[in-house]
Amino acid sequence: QLQLQESGPGLVKPSETLSLTCTVSGGSISSSSYYWGWIRQPPGKGLEWIGSIYYSGSTYYNPSLKSRVTISVDTSKNQFSLKLSSVTAADTAVYYCARVTMVRGVPFDAFDIWGQGTMVTVSS
Amino acid sequence: DIQMTQSPSSVSASVGDRVTITCQASQGISSWLAWYQQKPGKAPKLLIYAASSLQSGVPSRFSGSGSGTDFTLTISSLQPEDFATYYCQQANSFPPTFGPGTKVDIK
8 A cells, every 4th residue: 555754864953954755655656646745743732734746746835834845756766855944943843744635636635644754853 | 824723622531432522713614624633653644534524444433524614523432542632634725724633531
């Protein structure tokens, strides 16, 4: 069955760029018309949507983070990636990648398959 | 952005209890609401989408209802594996937003 796995550094220095990759296995990222997204969760807090990407490369970002976020897709590697620039301690969180459901074909629908998450700490 | 609130923030219950969690949106979202279950150290798991549609593989003791601004998640008979935190998410408009969560713990 479809699985998602996040990877990337667990520690990032303030003002630097956080970079994470989500590898999709058990299916092709481009064979079905799904959106793929990133969501984060600061320790002990709730969930925040970061952005979503279509397999064709169309992107949708949370306005609160838009100036610092870039999401891209590499269909040849069956991966999509997140870059968050100028990080601060407030960006410390577990970062999840997830698939958006196909119920309506919109980038902000429910998320039906999630990666296990990866903890990223911003500290010098 | 649409703001989501949940009540209660936590509930203590026993195995076999009926548990109801409510979620309210700051403006109407039709039926575009999802519910997730999250256990400590784990990713959220989709339970309900479109307010009342049960995700494949989710036990039928979970049910959702509501439309507009007021929604409910009901667990008809709480099982030991149901002790977790539950989040709602509006999927009506950009950007999607989540509620603050409701923790269900053992009484």
